[in-house]
Amino acid sequence: MKEPQTHSGSTHLAGVTNADIDRSPGRVCANPRTHDIGSWAFNILGYAQRHAGPLLPALTAAIFARFNFHRAFGITPGQYQNFAAAANRLYRDNPFHNATHAADVLQCAYFIIARCGMRRYLDDQDILAVLICAITHDLDHPGVNNLHLQASNDPLYQAYPRSTLECHHAQLTLALLRDANHGLLSGLSESAQQQLREKIAHIILATDVQNSDQLKRNFAQTLEAAGTDPKNWRAKERNLLLLQVLMHASDISNSGRPAPVNKYWARCIHQEVRHQEAIEEQKGITIPHPSHECGLTLGQNQFHFISHSVLPLYEHLATLLPKTAIIVSNLKKNRDAWVVEDPGAGL
Ligand SMILES: [Zn+2]
Numbered sequence: 001m002k003e004p005q006t007h008s009g010s011t012h013l014a015g016v017t018n019a020d021i022d023r024s025p026g027r028v029c030a031n032p033r034t035h036d037i038g039s040w041a042f043n044i045l046g047y048a049q050r051h052a053g054p055l056l057p058a059l060t061a062a063i064f065a066r067f068n069f070h071r072a073f074g075i076t077p078g079q080y081q082n083f084a085a086a087a088n089r090l091y092r093d094n095p096f097h098n099a100t101h102a103a104d105v106l107q108c109a110y111f112i113i114a115r116c117g118m119r120r121y122l123d124d125q126d127i128l129a130v131l132i133c134a135i136t137h138d139l140d141h142p143g144v145n146n147l148h149l150q151a152s153n154d155p156l157y158q159a160y161p162r163s164t165l166e167c168h169h170a171q172l173t174l175a176l177l178r179d180a181n182h183g184l185l186s187g188l189s190e191s192a193q194q195q196l197r198e199k200i201a202h203i204i205l206a207t208d209v210q211n212s213d214q215l216k217r218n219f220a221q222t223l224e225a226a227g228t229d230p231k232n233w234r235a236k237e238r239n240l241l242l243l244q245v246l247m248h249a250s251d252i253s254n255s256g257r258p259a260p261v262n263k264y265w266a267r268c269i270h271q272e273v274r275h276q277e278a279i280e281e282q283k284g285i286t287i288p289h290p291s292h293e294c295g296l297t298l299g300q301n302q303f304h305f306i307s308h309s310v311l312p313l314y315e316h317l318a319t320l321l322p323k324t325a326i327i328v329s330n331l332k333k334n335r336d337a338w339v340v341e342d343p344g345a346g347l
Contacts (some may be wrong), residue, residue: 003154037062037107038115040326043261044104056091056099056106060084060135063110067131072124074187082182083135090139090172095271097141101254104265106134108250116323120188121231121242129196132184133247136173139167144276146210151280151287163208170204190315199240206244206249212309219245220316229319249317255310256327257303262302262334299342306335 012279034043035050037059044055051058061081068073091099109130112118119127142149142156146164149157160167174197177185185193208217218241226232233242254265280287296304311331 009326037103038111039146039295040111040115040330041258042107042111043258044093044100044107045261046153047103048100049123049323054085054088054099055185056088056103056135057081057084058132059103059106066110066114067122067124067127069128073128075128075184076319078248079182079184079186083132083176085107085182086176086179087135087139090136090254092141092145093117094141095275096265096268097138097143097272100137101265101268102135105137105250106131107347108253109134109246112246112250112317112321112324114115116321118321119243120197120319121233122239125192125196125199126239126243129199130203130243131248132173132177133200136176136252137169137204137207137247138165139169139172139176141169143272144279147287148285152283163210166205169202169207173200173204184220196319199243203247204239207248209309212248212313215244215248216313216316219313223316223319227242227257245313248311252305252310252313255306256314256331259334259337262330266298266302267289270301273301297342299338303335303342306331306338311335 002175022113034041036042036048046058047057047059048087060076061084064080067078068310087102088099091097091102091297113122113127113130122130142165147155148154150161154164156168156262157164168290175198181184185196188196222238222241226238257265279285298315311328314324314328314331318328
């Protein structure tokens with residue numbers, strides 16, 4: 001079997017072993033939809049195995065080619081490939097928050113837009129904005145969370161005391177969009193660029209998990225008032241809310257992937273959290289981290305994350321987009337499987 005491809009001289013499939021590949025995409029390789037970028041059975045790890053070169057630009061090219069961004073905005077394949085390559089270089093080699101995660105989020109956003117009916121609610125600019133956000137939303141993530149940055153009085157926290165990482169990711173995204181080397185937005189008027197940049201910044205800021213409950217409440221209330229008629233979602237505030245929900249739902253979607261892939265990502269997250277804890281122990285930093293307070297196991301973390309964060313959001317989304325029910329169904333299966341694997345997980 002081929003080794004995972006690398007970028008910038010480092011593995012972008014950090015922590016992936018051939019055993020992982022065999023357990024996830026390998027096992028479902030018999031299913032041709034595993035490599036179909038428009039399928040929920042799509043498996044990012046299998047896709048990485050099949051493509052030479054960096055994964056994020058390859059997937060960006062495949063997905064952007066399915067939209068007519070050239071006619072709408074004058075964006076050429078060379079421009080979006082160069083943009084994605086530049087974004088790819090800004091990701092670090094973390095166990096979870098890496099370029100592979102960004103690619104996985106990008107495919108989920110595409111799946112919900114193109115295959116679950118979200119496209120009816122969005123125009124070309126909305127789609128471009130959210131796909132850019134999926135590509136860039138964790139740029140230069142250091143592998144530790146906002147609470148850690150605050151507790152260690154990190155320079156990033158000093159620069160952005162609220163939603164520290166999300167402000168950093170958004171700021172880097174805006175800088176990347178202004179970069180003349182790829183000129184991604186050079187075909188747009190200055191006012192259209194400004195509008196797009198503002199939308200992108202608001203979408204990335206909404207990926208802060210601290211704001212997740214508020215986002216869910218807003219979405220539920222707006223859904224109650226607006227129903228499912230696309231014309232009721234065109235007002236600026238509702239449109240932005242929808243884009244933020246789409247981005248956040250895509251960002252936390254790995255819990256709803258087929259079981260072997262969910263387990264792969266769960267181990268990646270767990271590994272990153274353990275690494276953060278090791279740094280805190282070494283430096284004597286104390287933060288109110290759930291796994292510190294409760295000593296949660298991998299199974300407990302996943303059970304609670306799926307039950308209280310991911311599932312409620314996707315249940316609301318399935319009201320608007322019934323075809324996302326496949327994700328809701330997977331979430332329930334995965335939640336129950338974690339209890340079987342770790343009998344204390346649901347306590
Ligand atoms: Zn993310």
